[in-house]
Amino acid sequence: MIRIDERRIFEVIEERKPHSVALNGAEALIPKLQDAADHISERFGIEAYVIGDTCWGSCDLNTHAADMLGADILFSVGHTVAMETFGDKVVMINAYDDVSFDKVAYKFAEDMKGKFSAISLLTDSQHLEQVEGAKRIFEDMGYRVIIGKGKGQLKDAQVFGCEFYPAWNVQKQVDAYVFLGQSQFHAASVAMSTEKPTFMLDPYFEEYTQVNEFAQGLQKRAILAIYKAADANTIGLVIGLKEGQFAHVRALELKKEFERLGKKVQLIALTEITDDRMQIFKNIDAFVQVACPRIATDNHFSKPMLSVPQALALIKLLKKEPVEDFLRMQHWL
């Protein structure tokens, strides 16, 4: 069960004495945020707003909504990162899932005996607390377990869908990656960036899955989009307006490169980058978006839609340089 660290929320409110607060987090957490908002209002007699817009990560804080509401504090819940605050307004609040990985870890360790001897454990924000326990299980079962060091916003063993330093830095020392949690989204990105055997351990169904085949499917689609975009005369260059995904400078750099290579570029700014929204724009043959890289790799678009690593690969392709390994990076932005 996922538990929000309400104790920390109450401590911050007691310290700062706000007139009102706002809460946001991933869609799956909204019912828990509603409970937390009720508890805040009952305890402190202040307004607590639940922001219902999408919130994909610490890159998607939506302080603009908190400002519009006049909330003194925005509690961003469930995206545990190395920083506790962003600016004066945003306080990051942990939400941990206390489900046990013991059974599925023992099962995986038993089945993989002799196949792999050194593994690295990885996880998302919700299961960071379980890494140590899983490490002990694998060590008891005779595995060498390496926990990759965090960097930037990432803690040790933590990966985002576009950022994988703890995985990347230990590649040469491990035979396989073991991701703790149900997120194929995170596990597949590790497989794509490292191309090593990567498994996902699901503690609820007590099953494990190798995600490399799924990751290869995403990678093939990403390559196909690059080759289709090579024929484009006009490229729509989309700047995402979510605050942590705003990459205006990167967009202008890419625009210059594409223009040098004979492409016409239309600059577009947008908050939610979806196929429906892209259909509004006329005379565009392909899109490049500089917001979240997974928008392009994981969603369907009627016209080619590229992320930053794909756009860099397209530039190489147009210059007749080799493009393979374009996802083999520790950060896809």
Ligand code: SF4
């Ligand atoms: S994958 Fe997308 S949503 Fe997740 S951290 Fe990266 S930019 Fe943000």
